[in-house]
Amino acid sequence: MNANEPLRILIVDDELPARNRMRELLEDCRGEVPNVMVGEAANGLAALDAVATEKPDVVLVDIHMPGMSGIELAGHLQVLDSPPAVVFVTAHDQYAVDAFEVNAIDYLLKPVRAARLVVALKKIGSGGGRPGRDVLAKLDDQPRRHFSVAERGKVQLVPVNDVLYLKADLKYVVVKTSEREYLIEESLSRMEEEFGDVFMRIHRSCLVARRMIRGFERITSGADQAGEGEGWAVVLEGSPEKLAVSRRQWPQVKALIKS
Numbered sequence: 001m002n003a004n005e006p007l008r009i010l011i012v013d014d015e016l017p018a019r020n021r022m023r024e025l026l027e028d029c030r031g032e033v034p035n036v037m038v039g040e041a042a043n044g045l046a047a048l049d050a051v052a053t054e055k056p057d058v059v060l061v062d063i064h065m066p067g068m069s070g071i072e073l074a075g076h077l078q079v080l081d082s083p084p085a086v087v088f089v090t091a092h093d094q095y096a097v098d099a100f101e102v103n104a105i106d107y108l109l110k111p112v113r114a115a116r117l118v119v120a121l122k123k124i125g126s127g128g129g130r131p132g133r134d135v136l137a138k139l140d141d142q143p144r145r146h147f148s149v150a151e152r153g154k155v156q157l158v159p160v161n162d163v164l165y166l167k168a169d170l171k172y173v174v175v176k177t178s179e180r181e182y183l184i185e186e187s188l189s190r191m192e193e194e195f196g197d198v199f200m201r202i203h204r205s206c207l208v209a210r211r212m213i214r215g216f217e218r219i220t221s222g223a224d225q226a227g228e229g230e231g232w233a234v235v236l237e238g239s240p241e242k243l244a245v246s247r248r249q250w251p252q253v254k255a256l257i258k259s
Contacts, residue, residue, distance in 0.1 A: 006034035007121060010056035012047040012073065013040075013089065014065045021112070022060060022089075028114045033121040044068030045157075048076065052154035056084045058124050060108070063090045071140040076148035076155050078133050079184070085124045086131060100139070105131050143194050147175055149182045158182055160198060164212055164239050166191055168205040178238035202234055202253055203246045210256075212236045219244055 009026060013019045019040050026035055038054040041047040043065060051059065059077070061070035070088055077083040088100065091110040100107045106120045146157040158175055167174040168188045175182040192199065192207055199207035215235045219242075231250055233242035245253050 006030075006036045007058050007124060008038045008054070008056045009035050009058045009060060010038055010047065010050055010054060010084070011040040011060050012042075012044070012065075012070065013060075013062040014042050015062075016042075018062065018089075018110070025112060025114050025117050029118050029121065032118050035121065044070075044073040044076075047073055048155045048157070051077065051080075051084060058085045058087060058121070060087050060089060063088050068145075069140065071136055072144065074131060075133055075136045075140075075144070076146070076157065078131075078136070079148045079150040079155060080153070081150065087120045087124070105135065105139075143198070147182070147184055149175075149184055156182070160195065163199075164209055164236050165243060166199060166207040176239070200253065200256060202243060202249050204248075206243055208234055208236060208243060212238065216245070217242060 011019050011022050011026075013022065019042075023037060023040070026037055029035065035058075038056050039050045041050050044067060047059065047061070050056075059074075061073055063070040074086045074088075077086070086105075088105065088107040089110060089112065090097065090107060097107065097109065106123055108116055108120060144160060146159055147163070149156045149158060158177065162177045162179075164176045164178060166188060167176065169183070171185060172183045173186050173188055173191065175184055188205070188207065192201055195207075198210065200210050200213075201207050213234055214237050216232045217235055219231055219233050231247055232245045234245060234253075235242065
């Protein structure tokens with residue numbers, strides 16, 4: 001974003017009247033904060049496509065949208081090398097407003113006023129409006145429905161229900177589906193906390209999808225992945241791999257399967 005150029009803005013709201021109103025407000029603000037609207041989207045998926053093609057500096061995003069909330073959208077955008085700034089828009093929910101203030105995230109309360117929009121856009125021009133993933137997680141404690149991966153400047157969404165297993169690989173986590181592998185820069189422990197009902201830890205470096213477990217096989221070739229001794233391997237639907245269960249995790253895995 002060049003300080004001498006107008007802010008490139010994308011509007012994201014599932015209601016057409018709200019998008020029209022925001023477009024009018026942006027026109028009213030151009031005298032104080034030069035801006036150009038590069039597009040609008042009615043949902044999170046369309047917004048991700050628009051961000052990839054239009055490269056906005058700012059996304060004005062409604063929080064309450066069907067399918068994907070504005071907070072979830074902002075989280076997915078954080079995987080990009082240069083994510084756009086985000087200003088949330090909300091019509092209600094005072095608790096959420098209080099949370100934004102505590103975490104110093106800018107928001108606009110509907111009905112949005114031009115003067116308030118100017119304040120928000122000036123903050124963006126000064127380098128604000130880029131919340132980290134940790135902060136966004138505090139605002140929305142619901143498990144994600146998708147993992148997000150940056151590929152060629154675009155956010156690729158991987159449905160959580162399509163994932164067979166998650167495996168730590170240095171500072172990355174391998175996300176494995178029946179079709180391919182993805183690399184994401186997250187903590188396996190944090191993912192276990194978020195998706196404890198979906199994935200089961202079978203090893204210090206591996207979580208598997210509970211619903212994809214089809215059985216267990218004896219390991220007859222020697223030590224498991226960490227050299228902790230012979231044991232069992234998980235058989236997953238859609239995967240030819242046999243993922244070893246560590247000796248430490250086997251009692252918990254066996255107990256969970258029986259229950």
